Amino acid sequence: xxxxxxxxxxxxxxxxxxxxxxxxxxxxxxxxxxxxxxxxxxxxxxxxxxxxxxxxxxxxxxxxxxxxxxxxxxxxxxxxxxxxxxxxxxxxxxxxxxxxxxxxxxxxxxxxxxxxxxxxxxxxxxxxxxxxxxxxxxxxxxxxxxxxxxxxxxxxxxxxxxxxxxxxxxxxxxxxxxxxxxxxxxxxxxxxxxxxxxxxxxxxxxxxxxxxxxxxxxxxxxxxxxxxxxxxxxxxxxxxxxxxxxxxxxxxxxxxx
Numbered sequence: 001x002x003x004x005x006x007x008x009x010x011x012x013x014x015x016x017x018x019x020x021x022x023x024x025x026x027x028x029x030x031x032x033x034x035x036x037x038x039x040x041x042x043x044x045x046x047x048x049x050x051x052x053x054x055x056x057x058x059x060x061x062x063x064x065x066x067x068x069x070x071x072x073x074x075x076x077x078x079x080x081x082x083x084x085x086x087x088x089x090x091x092x093x094x095x096x097x098x099x100x101x102x103x104x105x106x107x108x109x110x111x112x113x114x115x116x117x118x119x120x121x122x123x124x125x126x127x128x129x130x131x132x133x134x135x136x137x138x139x140x141x142x143x144x145x146x147x148x149x150x151x152x153x154x155x156x157x158x159x160x161x162x163x164x165x166x167x168x169x170x171x172x173x174x175x176x177x178x179x180x181x182x183x184x185x186x187x188x189x190x191x192x193x194x195x196x197x198x199x200x201x202x203x204x205x206x207x208x209x210x211x212x213x214x215x216x217x218x219x220x221x222x223x224x225x226x227x228x229x230x231x232x233x234x235x236x237x238x239x240x241x242x243x244x245x246x247x248x249x250x251x252x253x254x255x256x257x
Contacts, residue, residue, distance in 0.1 A: 001203050002029040002227035004080065004106075004126075004191045010034035011195040019073040021197040029076030031104050031227050033128075078231050080104035082128060088117035099123050103234050104227075106153075110135040119145040119152075125230050126189055128153040131173040142184035151230065152181050154223060156209055157193035160201065171213055178215060189230075190223025 003022055007015040015032055022030045066077040081102045085091035091107055091114060098105055104125050107118040110132035118127040119141050127150055130137045137152070145152050154177065158170035181188050190210070194200045201209075203224055210220035 001027055001221065001224035002031055002076070002078070002231065003027050003194065003200060003224065004031040004033050004104075004189070004227055005200070006082070006193070006195040007032050007034045010082075013195075013197040015077060016069060016073070017197040018194070018200065019069050019075050019077055021200050023073045023075040025200060025202040027075060027203070027224075029078060029228060029231065031078045031080045031231065033080040033082040033104070033106055035081055076228075076231070078103050078227075080106065082106040082108060084108040085114065088113050091117055092121075095121065095123050103238070104230055108132075109137075112136055115141055116144070119150045120148060121150065122148045124148075124150050125234070126151040126153055128191075129155050129193070131177060137177055137180060139180060139184060142180045142186045145181075145186040146184055149187060151187045151189045151226060152177070153193075154178065154181075154188055154190045154210075154215075155193045156190065156201075156206055157199070159209060159213065160192055161199065174213055178213075182219075187226065188223055189226045190220050191227075 005011065005018045005022075007013060007018055011018075011034055015030075018030055018032070066079060069075075069077040079102050081098045081104075083091055083094040083098065083106065085094055085107070095105060095107065105123065106126040106128045107114065107121075107124050109115040109118055109127050109130035112135060115127060115130050115135055115137060118124045118130075127145065129135075130141075130152060132155075142152075144150075154174060156174075159167060159174065162170055180186075190206060192199060192201045192206060203221065206224065207217045207220045211217055
């Protein structure tokens with residue numbers, strides 16, 4: 001099972017701190033959906049020697065890359081991006097820019113136009129936080145997500161961290177979203193949407209939260225595994241051997257067989 005996290009500079013903890021905590025919780029991997037936490041140079045969006053606001057993480061070097069983190073913590077670390085745009089036009093440009101560079105591409109919803117844009121784009125892997133800020137998710141969007149293979153995120157974060165009226169609204173939104181996604185068999189992922197390693201929760205705790213609000217236990221586990229399924233699929237598609245689904249470059253490609 002995988003969890004998708006926000007790491008410094010978008011989040012409050014470094015990738016290494018997330019990886020170490022997720023490994024202790026029993027996850028197989030983390031999807032780092034911050035724009036600059038894992039860059040091609042492997043420096044986590046920081047120049048060497050720049051500790052920034054993460055000075056408390058003194059046990060790690062400021063220069064990191066996914067391969068080194070996998071070796072050190074025994075957990076898969078996936079380069080992803082979460083696109084938070086003002087409108088579909090801006091989101092489309094960002095998706096085009098990041099699609100070839102990141103293994104997983106997410107688009108933040110919460111706005112009706114952005115929700116629709118995301119589920120209608122096969123280039124988008126996950127629509128995250130679709131009901132945040134009053135966004136609506138209906139049967140039309142659920143069917144589009146299903147047809148285009150776009151995962152819809154069940155964000156358990158507000159249920160875990162909000163209080164009072166905000167928590168009540170979050171519960172109601174999750175229940176409604178669960179009914180629509182389930183009825184139309186749309187693909188989905190589950191996340192605690194952690195911005196700090198302190199906000200990470202073990203899979204069994206997310207299962208318990210899900211059951212308390214009407215989710216089947218196995219459905220929650222499937223939502224956590226879905227991140228890993230996406231990673232495996234997209235890595236295969238980015239490999240040199242991939243031509244199109246069902247077609248691979250092989251030993252007989254050039255001899256006409």
